[in-house]
Amino acid sequence: MKQFRKSSSRGAALLAAMLTLTLVATLAAGAAWQQWRGVETERAERERGQAGWLLVGALDWARLILREDARSGGADHFGEPWAVALQESRLSSFLAADATTAALMADQANDDVFLSGQIQDLQARMNVYNLIEAGRISPTALAALAKLFDLQGLDIAELNAMAENLRLASDLSPDSRAGARASLLPQRVDQLTLLGLSSASLERLRPFITWLPNRTPINVNTASAEVLYASVPALELAGARKIVSDRQSQHFRSLADVGKLFPALPGQFNEGQHSVASRFFEVTGRLRLADGQQSTVVMERSVVQRDGLEVKVLWRERGSFPVAAGGSTVDQLLRAPR
Secondary structure, three states: OHHHHHHHHHHHHHHHHHHHHHHHHHHHHHHHHHHHHHHHHHHHHHHHHHHHHHHHHHHHHHHHHHHHHHHHOOOOOOOOHHHOOEEEEEHHHHHOOOHHHHHHOOOHHHHHEEEEEEEEEHHHOEEHHHHEEOOEEOHHHHHHHHHHHHHOOOOHHHHHHHHHHHHHHHOOOOOOOOHHHOOOOOOOHHHHHHHOOOHHHHHHHOOOEEOOOOOOOEEOOOOOHHHHHHHOOOOOHHHHHHHHHHHHHOOOOOHHHHHOOOOOOOOOOOOOOEEOOOOEEEEEEEEEEEEOOEEEEEEEEEEEEEEOOEEEEEEEEEEEEEEOOOOHHHHHHHOOOO
């Protein structure tokens, strides 16, 4: 009996010791995990902050390029410095330009950070805001978008519904009868779906349209053949492609230069609908942080308005995304909504 009690006491003591050891190991593992999570969170926040400052610097650089371009004057075209995209380059290659900065920031991590970006002319696209003129639907803008819808094989009924809803949304007069039928006035291209444009149609039109805060002409030096075709009532698609081809060797300095190509279309290239210069641009900055087989991409898009030497930011949006080693997600980001 005494032997049985001794064995039971030893078993209970061993069990208690094992439970104590398990509890200590669990608490230690939890503490280690909490510490690891804190370190990773701090590292992610630090990287996000650094990426943000780098992208702000890239935006300021783009604004400086646009300001210097305005200082030289003349037409805006693809032969100018702003139109040259910055291909993906290691951040260390930029820091190496300044010996002092390179010495202060020398870090192996810099070799795993890549920066790229571009500036795009938003007046190379058709501004949907042009549909409204003095509180009414503009017949000229409606006809131009109708040509684009027809070229893309889209339903004109969607265009008519969008134009009417846009008219109601833009009617801010106290005696407006729009009432509950009016939606909010869009601020981005993506919000055109609120006016009755389907998501599928928006994706088809995305390369050719934009939304800007006021009426804008189309820059014939940067617009695509499809946009040029739609913006000129009597212009054929072949004629629009000829404009694109001819400007590659010599950009148009005035609308009169464009008119000389089509003497049978007098007055159809006019200052009310076209221009050779632009005021609105989209700046895209992209920072890729490589980490083995995975990468994190931080992207920022900004729309800027240039008036003389002043280049102001109208809006900015930023997001970070994980990217697989194959880079397929990167292509999706570059085609993301604008």
